[in-house]
Amino acid sequence: MQTWVTQLGREGSSPRSVAKIHGVLRQLLDWAVKDGRLARNPAVGVPLPRPALTAHRYLDHSEVAMLAKECGDYSRLVRFLAYTGLRWGEAAALRVGSVDLTRRRVAVVASVTEVNGHLVWGAPKTHARRTVPFRGSSPATSRRPSRTRTPTRSRSRRLGAECCGSGISGVASSTRPSRG
Known part of the structure; x- marks a missing residue:
């Protein structure tokens, strides 16, 4: 799972996009756990890339x-x-x-x-x-x-x-x- 997340970033996905994509997969896998198809969710606890902090822009x-x-x-x-x-x-x-x-x-x-x-x-x-x-x-x-x-x-x-x-x-x- 970590390899896949890292690969998404290397292929050009922004940290926010990676987090959204990972979130969708994590939710799907949560449903599989609840339905008894998986024993545990492999997407839980995977470190995600942090988005870059941007400066706020204020009007003068x-x-x-x-x-x-x-x-x-x-x-x-x-x-x-x-x-x-x-x-x-x-x-x-x-x-x-x-x-x-x-x-x-x-x-x-x-x-x-x-x-x-x-x-x-x-x-x-x-x-x-x-x-x-x-x-x-x-x-x-x-x-x-x-x-x-x-x-x-x-x-x-x-x-x-x-x-x-x-x-x-x-x-x-x-x-x-x-x-x-």
């Missing part, structure tokens, strides 16, 4: 400004997301009570995503609440919201069409709450 201030400008009415939202690091689902789940204008902090306590056309509320990706500072030029300080608003699909679609319709690289083509 001028790139954020260009992206925000392209997004028109949603430029403040783009800046807010860029400078706080919130995920789309976390920003969409914010409530008025989550924003502390005095301390310039946002409490991230929930996330929302769309599943089969329905909004599903849950914990943030890390399953941990956190507070995030924001700059004075963020949308939270530009005007105080008058009431709590819940994201809707129609607002999400409008945002996608108006913000991302210009085909800007790196921006989802739809701003329905993210699935990842």
Whole structure:
């Protein structure tokens, strides 16, 4: 089994591809063990090649400004997301009570995503609440919201069409709450 895994890498498969291929074979062999056709799974415990670590790429201030400008009415939202690091689902789940204008902090306590056309509320990706500072030029300080608003699909679609319709690289083509 180890020879086969090593050979996949030598033939040009990336470490991630090798792991996926090995995973499929391991699952098939697990079924064979459960069915009594094999005494043990020879794919279990086989060392796999490690994927190379890649550096993260972040937008600089001028790139954020260009992206925000392209997004028109949603430029403040783009800046807010860029400078706080919130995920789309976390920003969409914010409530008025989550924003502390005095301390310039946002409490991230929930996330929302769309599943089969329905909004599903849950914990943030890390399953941990956190507070995030924001700059004075963020949308939270530009005007105080008058009431709590819940994201809707129609607002999400409008945002996608108006913000991302210009085909800007790196921006989802739809701003329905993210699935990842």
